[in-house]
Amino acid sequence: MPPAALPPRSLLLALLITFLWGVNFVVIKWSVAGASPLLVAALRFAVAAFPAVLFVPRPRVSAPILWGYGLAVGVVQFGLLYLAVQLGMSAGVASLLMQTQAFFTALLAARFLGERVTPPQMLGMTLAFGGMALIGLTAGGDVTLAGLPLTLVAALGWAVSNLLVRASGGANVFGLVIWSSLIAPLPLTLLAGLTSGWEAVADTLTTSGPAFWAAVLFMGLGNTVLGFGVWSGLIQQHGAARVAPLSLLVPVFGMLASAAFYHESFPPLKLLGAGLVLGGLVLHVRGSRLRPVRSSAD
Template identity: 45%
Template sequence: MPLRHVLLALVVVAVWGLNFVFIKLSVEALPPLLVAGLRFLLAAVPAVFFIRPPRASFWLVVAYGLSLGVALYSLLNLAIAWGMPAGLSSLVLQTQAFFTMALAFLMLGERPGRFQIMGAAIAFAGIGVIALERLGQTALLPLGMTLLAAASWGLANVLTRKAGKVDALSFTVWGALAAPLPLLALSFWLEGGDVVMAALRNFGWAELGLIAFQAWPATLVAGGIWSWLLLRHPASVVAPFTLLVPVTGLLSGFLLLGERVSPVEILGTLLVIAGLVVTVLRRPRLVAPAA
């Protein structure tokens, strides 16, 4: 992967790590499913009026939007609202790299090289070290929901690869359009119409700022860059970069939420960085072309 592409991936990592703080603050202020629905509504509208649809299958775009917008963020937002710490969420969610590799192998025939597998294993060991340090802070249900969210992200990554050479921003924007209606319907059904309407009546500039960061820098800008990278490199090369999200997530949680970072967590972070270095410095030995 060229250096400029590596730097773009690191920008995405920084934005997504910070985004966990914004999610945590937003689900404390608003119903979590409503937050997800408003996020993707703001990401899609008005952008869809200025950006042409991607040259990809309609159903593929919809499937991408449902897996990324509905499945991933309904599960993640609920998990955080139900007690999953922001820092630990940023850690557990990175198991998506392994779901991505497995699904890319099954759906696209992309076979990761041994150095990619080795690097991912080292990085995952680092995540395990940090997660064990923090596991006592959360319950099993939110933890399990975060793992399901990670699987949904892995599916979204593979669907992006399957789309082939399409405009990344267009794919992201039109995929986002598939998410608001299902998310808002789920919000009214599960969180209650009265609760949702009360939250909307009290919606102010602070809430708008929290949603806007998730919609624009985290979804459109970072998501667009991420799709662009996935369309140009094998999923097993790009996905491991998100193993650095816990680093920026822990740092953001420490600086903005006062979350403690222990020596054990620092050790785990160093393992994550070492694993990523092993992964990105070696090309896969055999990679199938994009479908």
């Protein structure tokens, strides 16, 4: 039996969060245009951590899980995503390819947790990776050969963080997001200084205008604190089966926002690739409901 529909208020909240997460890719592209992408990512997590850590209880997880989650999300997922966007990946395609974390999560869970990947999920993965190959053929312009693999590795970092959440034993995910945000700023800032130069870092911190800092606040407070706070609450109230599939709307909003703000074009080959990736994601999500999610570690 399919999950019951969400109440109107909860559905509107979920749609608002997916909209914010989709538009966020446009904000990322704008914010890294004149600044080190790694520094921008560091500022995002610094804003997400303070002052929220003063009010959100520390999650009951081990130090390796907390640090692993912070590095996987902060340095690998967002650090590489911001770098990929600066290297030419369009906001729309980046928002779509980041959703391949669902496939990486399933494959990692099969390898390390003994979970079974169903035939519909395998078909979904095949369709999606075929779509990514088509997108890769459009490289140049708003899809770059350097940005494409970086985006996929960023999605892999997201998948690793999903497994760490699974290993946390039911810890409060919102608390994990907030407290792990303390970990990312230092290594990201160090990497920014080493790659872009400390003068560029200092220049960004001292001369950036209100629009730049508004973008940082939007990414840190709007997307991380508000976004994950509301999303976690919806999942806690209604269950993941009713809420999580709505995240498939993130790349839809991301591509629409990119087309509106950056006039991103979708020629036939690129549009076909995006359709295959999105279709594969839908098939993967539906296929995951055809068997209980169990593992040898349960």
